[in-house]
Amino acid sequence: MSTDSGKPASSENTPIALPTEVAGSGRLDRLVDSARDYARSAASDNTLKAYARDWAHFTRWCRLKGAEPLPPSPEMIGLYLADMAAPSGKAPALRVSTIERRLSGLAWNFAQRGLTLDRKDRHIASVLAGIKRRHARPPVQKAAIMAEDIRAMVACLPFDLRGLRDRAILLIGYAGGLRRSEIVSLDHGKDDTPDSGGWIEILDGGVLLTLNAKTGWREVEIGRGSSEQTCPVHALEQWLHFAKIDFGPIFVGTSRDGKKALERRLNDKHIARLIKRCVLGAGVRFDLPENERLALFSGHSLRAGLASSAEVDERYVQKQLGHASAEMTRRYQRRRDRFRVNLTKAAGL
Template identity: 60%
Template sequence: MPENDIDPHAAPSLSAVEAEHSNDAGLSTDAAEHTPARLAPLVDRARGYVDAASSANTRRAYASDWKHFTAWCRRQGLSPLPPNVQTVGLYITALASGSGAAGQKGAAVSTIERRLSSLSWNYTQRSLHLDRKDRHIATVLAGIRNSHAAPPRQKEALLPEELIAMLETLDRGTLRGLRDRAMLLIGFAGGLRRSEIVALDVGRDQTDDGRGWIEILDQGIVVTLRGKTGWREVEIGRGSSERTCPVVAVETWMKLAKIAHGPLFR
């Protein structure tokens, strides 16, 4: 994939192209302007659904990655738009190679793959398509994986006795200790991710950035979560001992912290 295969002068200037495709909302500015006034509420609702398709953190990460890519293109005299598989292939090569300075390491394979996903998403929002299966991208990425990828590390599972030892380090006389105790127990019992635990609300639709909520029943807690593939429910039963019961821990935290609405853990 020689660099001289790319003619930077054949693509529009960066500023001109970015101005033309500056709308990331999935609905172009031109389309919105030509939509009949009576459909304006539907346009606003559609934009809301577009925002709901991904979390705010994900959109911020995609925007940051796009900014990084366009800055690299500007330095190389290339244009990020329209999508050019050779340009993207050179970009991920540059990421893997680092700056070329002595001791400078390239980006991790996971970082490169994330940036590549971000580029695909950004192009899709501009009604453009990046062919990631093209040899200029797929073959280069395969070579990067073979050359730089570290073998996966299997984490050891946390055992119940280790969890109990962790709980014993927490002060039951402070709200922080009660909160952390509830977070550890509900996370362990439900197999929840850290991001899922901290995004829980007390009830449904109580915060804009909430990713789920809880419902306390006689038998236990039902945790409703929104993930990448949709909604799911996790049932957490009451424990045989109040000392390690996740439901009692959550109830105690909510009662003493006087939490009845909004984020569950704060």
């Protein structure tokens, strides 16, 4: 098991291995490889990349301070947290959420090397608590794409193959309250590809999505709309028909001339770029400068839009978004009747 201080944990130095007292064999070696594959699947690729960047940042900071990153030193990590919150040089101060994420990344990287980072140690816990108390701010939320916005956005798309695909992406993502990764990970059928994150089943009443999502397996029902122009199920059917997709990834790239669907699954960054492009094309929030409009909307704007626009019982929205609590769902509701229940009057005042 490698403990190289300058390299992030990877499949080559993962702690999944045979005990030293056990003699290797072909069968056992294959089991070790399988176990390593499962260990790599414990976190998403994006999470692993973020943890790798966290480790690279920490080891570079240690080198600049003349310290060693291994073994974990609560005292040094406390100083590292303080330097991120109030840097002495020209580097900008990091947000509390970023600092917490980097601390989680360090804990993960230490664990891959068979080491434990005690986050409750006073040198870490007290410094982090002080940073939160002094610097914490309400989370900056992306703007919700409301119903009138999504209608304008899909209306600005062309009706070529690429436009059919992007229209289906926006409408399915909006009506399903899906994350970017959930949209692009969909396959046509179960077990079509090894990297599938779920599959679809088109029924008379709509489309049923079975998703292996961030919070585990869940089903998402997307009913048919009142108009073909904005019906997510119709848009999906049109894309699948003209792209001739009946197996494998649903949302794939197209040829340069836009006339042929390719086999390559889209990257989730395509969703963010598509949303920003359509926000500009449809004139959403035209009262703001272009750079502010681009910064205001992202992939999460689709989920927030559904939560804010759907005039139904909150429990149904919570189920659609896959949230464990109603409180999390309320964080996505950008526009709601905050004073529908007036406790002041109910208390007799």
